[in-house]
Amino acid sequence: MTRSITLGQYIPGQSFIHRLNPRLKILILVLILVLLFLLETFGALLASLAAALAMFALAGIPFSYLMRGLRPIFYIALFALIIYFFFTSGGVVLLRIGFITVESEGVEQGLFIVARLVVLVLFSLLVTLTTTPLSLTHGMGYFLKPLRYAGLPTEEVAMIMAVALRFIPTLMEESQRLMRAQLARGADFETGSIFRKAGNMVPLIVPLFVSAFRRADELALAMEARGYRIGARRTRMHEDIITLKDWGALALVLVLVALVWAFSL
Amino acid sequence: MFIGTEQLTHTYMPGTPFATKALHDISFNFKQGDFALIIGPSGSGKSTLIQHLNGLLKPTSGQVVFEGKNIGSDKQELLRLRKRIGLVFQMPEEQFFSETVFDEVAFAPRNQGFDENEVENKVIEALEKTGLDPNELRMRHPFQLSAGQKRLVAIAAVLSLNPEVLILDEPTVALDTAYRKNLFDLLTGLNHKEKLTIIISTHHLDEAAALADRVLVLKQGELAMFGPAVEVFGRREELYSLGLALPPVTEIMHGLAEKGMPVSTSVYTLQEARREINKVKRRDRS
Numbered sequence: 001m002t003r004s005i006t007l008g009q010y011i012p013g014q015s016f017i018h019r020l021n022p023r024l025k026i027l028i029l030v031l032i033l034v035l036l037f038l039l040e041t042f043g044a045l046l047a048s049l050a051a052a053l054a055m056f057a058l059a060g061i062p063f064s065y066l067m068r069g070l071r072p073i074f075y076i077a078l079f080a081l082i083i084y085f086f087f088t089s090g091g092v093v094l095l096r097i098g099f100i101t102v103e104s105e106g107v108e109q110g111l112f113i114v115a116r117l118v119v120l121v122l123f124s125l126l127v128t129l130t131t132t133p134l135s136l137t138h139g140m141g142y143f144l145k146p147l148r149y150a151g152l153p154t155e156e157v158a159m160i161m162a163v164a165l166r167f168i169p170t171l172m173e174e175s176q177r178l179m180r181a182q183l184a185r186g187a188d189f190e191t192g193s194i195f196r197k198a199g200n201m202v203p204l205i206v207p208l209f210v211s212a213f214r215r216a217d218e219l220a221l222a223m224e225a226r227g228y229r230i231g232a233r234r235t236r237m238h239e240d241i242i243t244l245k246d247w248g249a250l251a252l253v254l255v256l257v258a259l260v261w262a263f264s265l
Numbered sequence: 266m267f268i269g270t271e272q273l274t275h276t277y278m279p280g281t282p283f284a285t286k287a288l289h290d291i292s293f294n295f296k297q298g299d300f301a302l303i304i305g306p307s308g309s310g311k312s313t314l315i316q317h318l319n320g321l322l323k324p325t326s327g328q329v330v331f332e333g334k335n336i337g338s339d340k341q342e343l344l345r346l347r348k349r350i351g352l353v354f355q356m357p358e359e360q361f362f363s364e365t366v367f368d369e370v371a372f373a374p375r376n377q378g379f380d381e382n383e384v385e386n387k388v389i390e391a392l393e394k395t396g397l398d399p400n401e402l403r404m405r406h407p408f409q410l411s412a413g414q415k416r417l418v419a420i421a422a423v424l425s426l427n428p429e430v431l432i433l434d435e436p437t438v439a440l441d442t443a444y445r446k447n448l449f450d451l452l453t454g455l456n457h458k459e460k461l462t463i464i465i466s467t468h469h470l471d472e473a474a475a476l477a478d479r480v481l482v483l484k485q486g487e488l489a490m491f492g493p494a495v496e497v498f499g500r501r502e503e504l505y506s507l508g509l510a511l512p513p514v515t516e517i518m519h520g521l522a523e524k525g526m527p528v529s530t531s532v533y534t535l536q537e538a539r540r541e542i543n544k545v546k547r548r549d550r551s
Contacts, residue, residue, distance in 0.1 A: 187372075
């Protein structure tokens with residue numbers, strides 16, 4: 001029996017960062033991102049990197065996750081470095097290959113940009129690793145609320161997102177099960193041309209659709225049976241309480257932003 | 266060893282915080298021609314174990330053995346293996362994707378590369394084996410059939426390969442009593458007449474107990490008991506503690522034995538029970 005796989009990368013835990021209120025966590029993340037763009041010195045950037053790493057340690061997240069999270073930006077970082085190294089001029093010439101020169105200004109700027117990118121990704125990663133997708137959507141739903149005055153059904157949109165997130169792992173598990181079931185009947189999902197492969201997917205896609213629609217039907221019925229109505233106000237089982245600790249964390253980040261801004265660190 | 270495992274261990278999502286050990290150090294073997302049961306409470310690893318037996322899941326450590334050879338991971342070899350070891354999943358009718366019963370049953374033989382004439386023969390033969398009427402059903406839409414018919418079509422879809430071993434994961438789930446009996450009659454027939462080795466997983470011993478030659482009991486991913494049916498079913502208290510109840514008839518016989526009646530307690534059907542009680546009555550009279 002596979003335990004239900006949690007979508008995204010949430011790693012369960014009880015740390016302070018895990019328990020931070022999701023709404024404020026999103027707000028704090030935004031503030032930290034602003035902070036990172038305000039930073040001007042390498043020293044401050046290194047300090048923020050150290051802070052990020054310390055928070056990863058505090059949340060008890062294995063180092064391997066950190067590396068895995070950074071992998072997608074590897075090529076972007078490499079590309080940025082090359083562009084900065086070879087095409088930004090200024091400062092001392094460090095290296096000359098034919099007509100191409102690498103100058104100190106470019107190296108400095110390139111490293112700074114890439115370091116900023118890494119720290120930025122690390123902090124975002126920290127949020128997705130320590131918050132369940134469900135509380136993330138609730139948190140974001142909260143910030144979408146003002147859009148209701150523009151006529152957007154924000155509660156419903158949040159519900160759709162939450163349901164979708166809830167069922168992605170279920171459907172993934174089901175597709176794996178189906179795949180094995182059809183493999184047992186000699187199905188082939190790997191060889192052949194792309195058209196052949198697409199055709200071979202039919203035994204997977206049809207049953208998946210059938211069950212997805214059945215599930216949707218059942219879910220709709222179950223929700224209605226429990227009194228779900230579009231447009232009605234809902235209360236939540238896990239109340240979204242902001243504690244003093246949460247406010248403290250927010251205040252701390254605000255102070256940091258103010259300091260960085262005031263002293264242009 | 267005909268079919269079995271050696272120190273099989275399986276961990277889902279190894280190397281992540283979600284790693285869960287589904288099976289731990291399982292060794293057993295079933296003999297050719299066996300009617301074998303894999304029983305255990307839900308979540309004990311029955312499905313995981315079953316999916317190892319034809320190479321759908323790979324052991325994290327240990328081996329799966331068929332006819333004395335380890336099951337490897339060569340694709341062609343696995344395809345051949347899956348022709349010989351048929352596996353019917355839990356709720357197999359959920360895999361239906363064809364527009365006709367014929368195409369549904371023909372899927373497996375077509376995948377094995379038989380030409381259309383052979384495919385047709387195999388489909389008809391398989392449907393007949395399950396007691397369905399090929400002429401009546403072949404052009405029907407599989408979704409229109411009754412629950413019991415669907416289950417039989419799903420079994421025919423695996424039988425169409427003429428496997429030597431037929432494995433069924435919880436074959437009676439969501440079937441009513443009549444269909445359940447029908448299904449077990451079918452399996453008994455396949456086991457006796459076609460000499461098929463049959464392995465089923467279940468947590469419902471009512472019909473299955475009388476048929477079993479060999480029984481494997483799983484408990485939280487570990488092998489709790491393994492042996493001939495009489496031996497395993499003799500350990501009634503232990504089975505009870507796992508939430509597995511012997512058939513009601515057997516319970517009655519146990520009750521009678523406790524009351525001092527000299528009856529055998531390894532009795533799993535009404536006929537056997539009647540015979541056993543009559544024997545005692547006759548002895549009393551004489």
